[in-house]
Amino acid sequence: MLTENQNLSLNHKPGHIKHDGHNMTGFIIFLCSESIIFFAFFVGYSVLKISAPVWYPTGINGIDIKMPLINTVILVSSSFVIYFAEKYLHKKNLWGFRIIWFITMMMGSYFVYGQYVEWSELTFSLQVFFQVAQVLVMV
Amino acid sequence: MTIFNYDPRLVKTKNSYPKGPNDWKRFFSFNTDAKVIGIQYIVTALFFLLIGGLLGMLIRGELITPPSDLFDPTVYNGLYTMHGTIMLFLFLFPILSGLTNLLVPPMIGAPDMAFPKLNALAFWLVPIFSIILLLSFFVPGGPASSGWWSYPPISIQNPLGKIINGEMLWIIAISLSGISSIIGAVNFVTTIIRMRAPGMGFFKMPIFIWTVLAAQLLQLLGLPALTGGAIMLFFDLTFGTSFFRVEGGGDPVLFQHFFWFYSHPAVYVMVLPVFGIFSELFPVYSRKPLFGYKFVAVASFGITILSLVVWVHHMFYTGTPMWMRNLFMFTTMLIAVPTGVKVFAWIATLWGGNIRLSTPMLFCLGGLFNFIFGGITGVMLATVPVDIHVGNTYFVVAHFHYIIFNTIAFGIFAAIYHWFPKFTGKMFYEGLGKVHFALTFIGATLNWLPLHWAGLLGMPRRVASYDPEFAIWNVLASIGAFILGVASIPFILNMVSSWVRGKSAPPNPWKAIGLEWLLPSPPPHENFEEDIPTVLNEPYCYGLDKPFVEDEQFYIEKSLKKI
Numbered sequence: 001m002l003t004e005n006q007n008l009s010l011n012h013k014p015g016h017i018k019h020d021g022h023n024m025t026g027f028i029i030f031l032c033s034e035s036i037i038f039f040a041f042f043v044g045y046s047v048l049k050i051s052a053p054v055w056y057p058t059g060i061n062g063i064d065i066k067m068p069l070i071n072t073v074i075l076v077s078s079s080f081v082i083y084f085a086e087k088y089l090h091k092k093n094l095w096g097f098r099i100i101w102f103i104t105m106m107m108g109s110y111f112v113y114g115q116y117v118e119w120s121e122l123t124f125s126l127q128v129f130f131q132v133a134q135v136l137v138m139v
Numbered sequence: 140m141t142i143f144n145y146d147p148r149l150v151k152t153k154n155s156y157p158k159g160p161n162d163w164k165r166f167f168s169f170n171t172d173a174k175v176i177g178i179q180y181i182v183t184a185l186f187f188l189l190i191g192g193l194l195g196m197l198i199r200g201e202l203i204t205p206p207s208d209l210f211d212p213t214v215y216n217g218l219y220t221m222h223g224t225i226m227l228f229l230f231l232f233p234i235l236s237g238l239t240n241l242l243v244p245p246m247i248g249a250p251d252m253a254f255p256k257l258n259a260l261a262f263w264l265v266p267i268f269s270i271i272l273l274l275s276f277f278v279p280g281g282p283a284s285s286g287w288w289s290y291p292p293i294s295i296q297n298p299l300g301k302i303i304n305g306e307m308l309w310i311i312a313i314s315l316s317g318i319s320s321i322i323g324a325v326n327f328v329t330t331i332i333r334m335r336a337p338g339m340g341f342f343k344m345p346i347f348i349w350t351v352l353a354a355q356l357l358q359l360l361g362l363p364a365l366t367g368g369a370i371m372l373f374f375d376l377t378f379g380t381s382f383f384r385v386e387g388g389g390d391p392v393l394f395q396h397f398f399w400f401y402s403h404p405a406v407y408v409m410v411l412p413v414f415g416i417f418s419e420l421f422p423v424y425s426r427k428p429l430f431g432y433k434f435v436a437v438a439s440f441g442i443t444i445l446s447l448v449v450w451v452h453h454m455f456y457t458g459t460p461m462w463m464r465n466l467f468m469f470t471t472m473l474i475a476v477p478t479g480v481k482v483f484a485w486i487a488t489l490w491g492g493n494i495r496l497s498t499p500m501l502f503c504l505g506g507l508f509n510f511i512f513g514g515i516t517g518v519m520l521a522t523v524p525v526d527i528h529v530g531n532t533y534f535v536v537a538h539f540h541y542i543i544f545n546t547i548a549f550g551i552f553a554a555i556y557h558w559f560p561k562f563t564g565k566m567f568y569e570g571l572g573k574v575h576f577a578l579t580f581i582g583a584t585l586n587w588l589p590l591h592w593a594g595l596l597g598m599p600r601r602v603a604s605y606d607p608e609f610a611i612w613n614v615l616a617s618i619g620a621f622i623l624g625v626a627s628i629p630f631i632l633n634m635v636s637s638w639v640r641g642k643s644a645p646p647n648p649w650k651a652i653g654l655e656w657l658l659p660s661p662p663p664h665e666n667f668e669e670d671i672p673t674v675l676n677e678p679y680c681y682g683l684d685k686p687f688v689e690d691e692q693f694y695i696e697k698s699l700k701k702i
Contacts, residue, residue, distance in 0.1 A: 025253075025329045036360060036361075037363035037366055
């Protein structure tokens with residue numbers, strides 16, 4: 001109690017109340033909110049899957065698991081790698097930062113490549129490309 | 140864990156509007172001052188109230204006679220869709236964001252919002268998506284016409300086969316509105332959690348701050364579900380996916396879940412700040428402390444939590460299994476408990492009070508009266524057998540207009556009148572305000588009360604032509620709607636004229652207790668600047684002789700000096 005009171009009296013100098021670091025609070029609040037959007041997608045997926053008489057939809061014979069798994073591992077681990085890059089940056093070790101940053105970029109590029117391969121193998125995505133092409137022609 | 144040391148006060152002092160804080164052009168610039176943004180929001184929203192009201196009067200003009208003679212039924216579909224969308228997304232949400240922007244920083248003793256630039260961004264998204272929405276009147280095929288809830292399969296039919304159609308523009312506008320609301324919500328919640336004046340613990344915050352916190356948390360938890368649903372709907376409509384298309388294995392009811400998971404709580408997002416306004420104004424105008432302050436405060440969070448688990452009551456008649464109907468009937472009725480706590484507290488506050496019937500108080504009393512009525516029809520609608528009987532009739536229309544206009548808009552008008560002197564520095568004309576109230580109350584009652592009977596007799600909603608037996612109720616309703624249209628004239632006259640040439644307002648014209656009333660009218664750029672007060676007691680200590688802040692006399696004298 002005593003320390004609390006002391007703190008209060010120390011802090012209470014008008015004009016010297018510092019509100020630093022709202023960014024972290026705001027960011028955490030935003031993250032919680034944005035996770036709901038993915039929750040919506042996952043709920044949609046599971047409802048469609050549960051209520052479908054046959055899974056997968058007609059014309060699809062199952063989706064490749066191996067490639068997405070590799071992609072996921074690379075994507076998730078790249079966020080740890082970039083964390084170390086930031087550590088080096090804070091230590092002012094520029095070359096360490098550059099090398100690890102480059103590794104992160106390579107992992108990102110591989111992920112994009114993997115996505116390209118995955119999507120180009122899906123038969124039901126053709127309609128999407130067809131329509132996008134139509135939009136482009138119209139514009 | 141702090142990434143940057145960012146003090147908005149240091150950044151802000153530099154980059155407010157360069158030509159001085161009192162230049163009128165600041166209202167048309169990317170200004171980061173919450174008070175400017177608040178007024179920008181409110182004026183924009185009132186403009187769209189006029190447009191939405193015009194559409195509403197066109198609808199009532201069509202319905203004054205049984206056959207569809209004024210418009211083609213297809214045009215009528217577009218009209219009610221746009222009326223609902225404009226009123227909710229371009230009037231109610233922006234105007235409440237505006238009031239929140241104006242009131243939250245002064246009420247908690249903060250200089251500004253936590254993220255001033257994000258705040259300005261959230262506002263400037265409003266004109267952008269409103270232009271997109273209004274443009275949809277001019278695309279081939281007309282605007283979206285599947286109702287404001289945009290259920291598939293109707294919403295994804297796209298009869299003309301064009302890529303750019305009214306429905307697509309509608310979805311884009313709604314998604315942008317969602318982004319704007321999320322930015323706003325992050326901002327409000329961070330501000331309230333981090334920037335309160337010293338001594339202002341959670342149980343010393345004004346109720347308005349409690350309700351804003353509850354409403355914005357609800358916004359954060361619910362809105363992304365609608366955004367997710369809207370993205371899937373957009374893909375179904377534009378790229379031919381089958382999330383909601385039955386022929387491709389999709390499930391149209393899934394969209395209803397996404398939609399109502401947000402859109403039912405959305406009503407609470409709108410009504411909670413209005414509850415806050417009621418709780419602020421009743422003590423001021425009856426000179427009594429708010430009855431049961433802590434219960435009223437906590438009840439807001441009761442509403443937040445419960446409102447996340449009631450959405451299926453909109454879907455009782457869309458093939459919902461029986462166990463689900465019963466469950467959601469139960470949760471929906473539970474929500475009457477925290478709401479009832481609030482209503483009881485307001486009435487107990489009024490009881491034996493020294494009531495002043497000025498314009499803001501009249502709007503509050505009218506709003507409370509209508510809310511009790513609309514709340515009771517809400518409990519009726521929560522009952523599964525009644526809902527299956529009257530669902531999708533004019534009874535539902537009458538019920539939600541009683542909440543959305545007769546409660547929420549009444550509360551908003553009350554708030555505008557109550558805080559008008561504070562933020563413009565001018566007094567409004569009391570007589571014109573009372574004329575506005577009388578016309579609004581008569582118009583609103585005449586508009587929506589008769590529709591309850593039409594609904595109970597079975598008149599379906601969203602039809603351009605109807606059976607002549609419902610004619611009498613519709614004629615009454617249409618007359619009410621036109622009176623409501625007329626009611627906007629004294630309001631606009633009052634606001635414009637008193638802002639331009641009204642009497643200067645004293646810092647505390649209503650003798651209210653609250654941090655914002657310790658500021659000069661209008662408040663300076665950073666509210667309390669260097670001398671942020673220390674809060675000692677809970678608000679609303681009318682007649683209790685408890686000081687609200689430390690050294691109150693200093694702030695009163697300082698606010699008087701600024702005139």
